[in-house]
Amino acid sequence: MSQEVEERELTRAEKILAAAMVGLLFLGTVEALHLAEVRALRGMTAEERWVWSRVLYYGVSFSIALAAILLAPRLRGFARTFGSVALGYGLLMLIWSVGKFILDCLPEVAAAFAGAAAAGGGLWYLRRSYYTPERVAYSRYMKGVCPFCGKGRIGEHRYCPMCGASVRVECRTCGALVGVLDAYCPACGSPLRE
Numbered sequence: 746m747s748q749e750v751e752e753r754e755l756t757r758a759e760k761i762l763a764a765a766m767v768g769l770l771f772l773g774t775v776e777a778l779h780l781a782e783v784r785a786l787r788g789m790t791a792e793e794r795w796v797w798s799r800v801l802y803y804g805v806s807f808s809i810a811l812a813a814i815l816l817a818p819r820l821r822g823f824a825r826t827f828g829s830v831a832l833g834y835g836l837l838m839l840i841w842s843v844g845k846f847i848l849d850c851l852p853e854v855a856a857a858f859a860g861a862a863a864a865g866g867g868l869w870y871l872r873r874s875y876y877t878p879e880r881v882a883y884s885r886y887m888k889g890v891c892p893f894c895g896k897g898r899i900g901e902h903r904y905c906p907m908c909g910a911s912v913r914v915e916c917r918t919c920g921a922l923v924g925v926l927d928a929y930c931p932a933c934g935s936p937l938r939e
């Protein structure tokens with residue numbers, strides 16, 4: 746029971762820290778871009794500035810998004826959280842740089858709504874990437890309910906009483922009945938997953 750609470754606390758802390766990382770990376774990049782823009786575009790005409798500020802912002806944002814998309818699927822296990830951070834960061838940079846130029850000439854109300862929509866999109870994305878089927882199944886399993894339907898209490902059952910899914914399988918080494926998501930056989934200690 747206490748381990749279950751700890752697990753949940755850990756994922757919650759993970760989420761908060763991941764969101765903070767995305768926010769700080771985003772703010773840092775925006776500030777750095779602003780500094781670069783001020784320096785690089787000094788002495789240019791309004792038209793040149795129009796072009797080069799877009800090249801700068803789009804270039805950086807697309808590079809970050811592309812790097813994130815290439816990097817994220819390569820990260821496994823614990824590092825996957827950082828993959829989510831990278832993706833959230835890339836997405837935010839893209840939305841922001843596109844929004845920055847489109848909203849140049851719109852009233853601030855539109856900017857506020859677009860900001861809210863972008864934040865909502867970011868939240869939706871983070872939720873979706875954290876609530877992967879794997880994580881949901883594991884969290885159900887830790888609560889003692891069927892990882893497949895989330896309703897049946899597993900107890901010592903071999904099949905879920907609510908959906909009939911097999912929740913216990915035989916250990917290939919010793920033949921003991923083990924939980925379907927167990928990593929190691931509790932009877933003989935041999936690993937259950939490849």
Ligand SMILES: [Zn+2]
Pocket residue numbers: 891892893894895896897905906907908909910
């Ligand atoms: Zn079930």
Ligand SMILES: [Zn+2]
Pocket residue numbers: 916917918919920921930931932933934935
């Ligand atoms: Zn075994």
